[in-house]
Amino acid sequence: MRFLLSLTFGAVLLLGQPTAPRPSGSDSPTEDPDVLRARLNIQRLRALVEAGALPRIQLEQAEDALGDAQDLAVLRRTMYGQDITDEQSDEMVAAAQRRLDRRQKQLDRLRGLIGSGIVAKNDLDPAAAQVDFARTQYDLAVSRANLTHELAAMVRAEQMRPPRASDGASGNARGSVRYDGAGVFTPAQFQQVSAAFEHRFSKPLPVSAMGETAVHRALGFDHRGRVDVALNPDQPEGVWLRQYLEARRIPYFAFWQASPGKATGAHIHIGPESTRLGAVAD
Numbered sequence: 001m002r003f004l005l006s007l008t009f010g011a012v013l014l015l016g017q018p019t020a021p022r023p024s025g026s027d028s029p030t031e032d033p034d035v036l037r038a039r040l041n042i043q044r045l046r047a048l049v050e051a052g053a054l055p056r057i058q059l060e061q062a063e064d065a066l067g068d069a070q071d072l073a074v075l076r077r078t079m080y081g082q083d084i085t086d087e088q089s090d091e092m093v094a095a096a097q098r099r100l101d102r103r104q105k106q107l108d109r110l111r112g113l114i115g116s117g118i119v120a121k122n123d124l125d126p127a128a129a130q131v132d133f134a135r136t137q138y139d140l141a142v143s144r145a146n147l148t149h150e151l152a153a154m155v156r157a158e159q160m161r162p163p164r165a166s167d168g169a170s171g172n173a174r175g176s177v178r179y180d181g182a183g184v185f186t187p188a189q190f191q192q193v194s195a196a197f198e199h200r201f202s203k204p205l206p207v208s209a210m211g212e213t214a215v216h217r218a219l220g221f222d223h224r225g226r227v228d229v230a231l232n233p234d235q236p237e238g239v240w241l242r243q244y245l246e247a248r249r250i251p252y253f254a255f256w257q258a259s260p261g262k263a264t265g266a267h268i269h270i271g272p273e274s275t276r277l278g279a280v281a282d
């Protein structure tokens with residue numbers, strides 16, 4: 001959990017600035033230049049192979065290069081993009097996995113040629129370095145996907161919240177607590193909460209979602225003006241935060257899990273309840 005929390009905090013920098021949703025998948029209207037280049041190259045090679053002017057292996061290599069360029073385009077959009085959904089994070093891991101597999105296959109192929117004398121042992125170094133790089137990229141993709149899954153679990157916790165029982169601090173022992181306070185949460189109050197937390201614990205408030213994110217949009221939530229903090233409501237920082245908010249009558253929800261029996265999704269949502277996004281809203 002500590003690992004996830006620190007990851008979650010790390011993502012604040014990535015998730016802090018919401019961006020407009022981008023098209024996903026290979027049918028995006030503006031094709032990645034590398035993908036376009038690889039696609040044109042294949043057309044040219046296919047004609048040459050069919051005419052018998054080139055061996056088929058060259059076409060296969062070009063097709064591999066096209067797959068690789070497509071996967072790189074997915075990674076550019078997801079790994080280096082700021083705000084992704086659960087679904088896009090799965091696409092990202094799959095693309096990173098295919099890039100790793102292609103490089104591993106190439107390394108194995110070269111290894112197989114050592115005995116034949118065509119390839120010398122140190123010819124393997126660049127291919128091995130490529131495998132290492134692709135593996136690092138894959139590990140990063142997995143970390144980022146885990147983080148996005150954790151964020152999505154937090155959003156689902158809000159989605160699954162049972163209907164309220166009463167006004168004020170009302171509890172549901174199974175999963176959530178609601179505190180309405182004065183019903184208002186302003187940016188100035190956020191600055192104060194954030195500064196007080198940092199002063200008290202000598203570390204930044206672990207914000208996991210600042211306002212609306214791609215995950216909220218995907219699940220149909222208007223989370224604007226709300227802030228999620230990746231703290232278990234029972235850990236000392238979480239207990240402190242809830243007391244701080246109640247002393248200032250700032251509304252919050254505390255969640256222990258995404259759904260009964262799940263170990264994910266614990267967080268504190270500061271601000272009023274999210275509303276559902278309208279059918280015509282973004």
Ligand SMILES: [Zn+2]
Nearest residue numbers: 226227228269
């Ligand atoms: Zn929230």
